[in-house]
Amino acid sequence: MQHLRIDDAEVRYDVTGEGLALLFLHAFPLGLAMWDGQAASLADAARVVRFDARGFGGSTRVDGPLTMDRIADDAAALLDHLRIDRAVVAGCSMGGYAAFAMVRRHPGRVRALVLGDTRAGADSPEARAGRAALAERVLAGGATVASDAFLPKLLGATTQRDRPELAVRVRSLILRNAPQGIASALDGLGARADSTPTLADIRVPTLVVCGEEDTLTPPSEAEAMARAIAGAELAILPGAGHLASLENPAGYDLALRAFLARVAAS
DSSP states (O other): OEEEEETTEEEEEEEEOSSEEEEEEOOTTOOGGGGHHHHHHTTTTEEEEEEOOTTSTTSOOOSSOOOHHHHHHHHHHHHHHTTOSOEEEEEETHHHHHHHHHHHHOGGGEEEEEEESOOSSOOOHHHHHHHHHHHHHHHHHOHHHHHHHHHHHHSOHHHHHHOHHHHHHHHHHHHTSOHHHHHHHHHHHHTOOOOHHHHTTOOSOEEEEEETTOSSSOHHHHHHHHHHSTTOEEEEETTOOSOHHHHSHHHHHHHHHHHHHHHHHO
8 A cells, every 4th residue: 555645635545457447436435445345356357446435444544524626636636646537436325426526626637437336416314414423433433333324224135145255344444443534434425526417428338237226326227327428338236235346356347447448449
């Protein structure tokens, strides 16, 4: 793992493999370690780049909300540092929201998009209020509060029934993060822009991926995004919930590897 100074923060990042640049943006409330499997399995097909958003893992936290624009700008700065002009940007959940911010703020850096278990729309007022309330509880009670609140929603029914060891791993990923970082991200998630208008502006190859058992951003959301993005491909992965790349890594990697090959050939 390495660190890059960006403005007033130290951002932890990792680079594995060679070839087509593939930038992963992690889900809330995890970190770059959620992509360990992909960093290993796809290293022969891509130069895999991943980083901890500010306040997560080994990156220092931001004062105030961790906005999706901030994550996108940090991603662009990391690409600059690595001398990568354009990358396939693959985001899961919060990482998908940050990917939309990259399309708006740094369109020239995006060679292709992979939108995993995410949605285009902004939070409703009720959802924003719920995030704000949870942020207060996390600050008072620690990362365990976030784990207790989110873990049952992050994993699909099949995973919860058949793979208890994955639930333990995801919980450990959440507990690595400081309460302040989790709370800042909750504030940023609640304040994020509606990316629905962004969909019609996307002109790069796009793969939309969703776990069949995802209840947070269900397949209907993925189908709507795929319809709205010109030429987008859609992959619904069985036996997986909101963290499809962790719950069905074989299916996720197969879909992503085939997509990368098409992007490289285009």
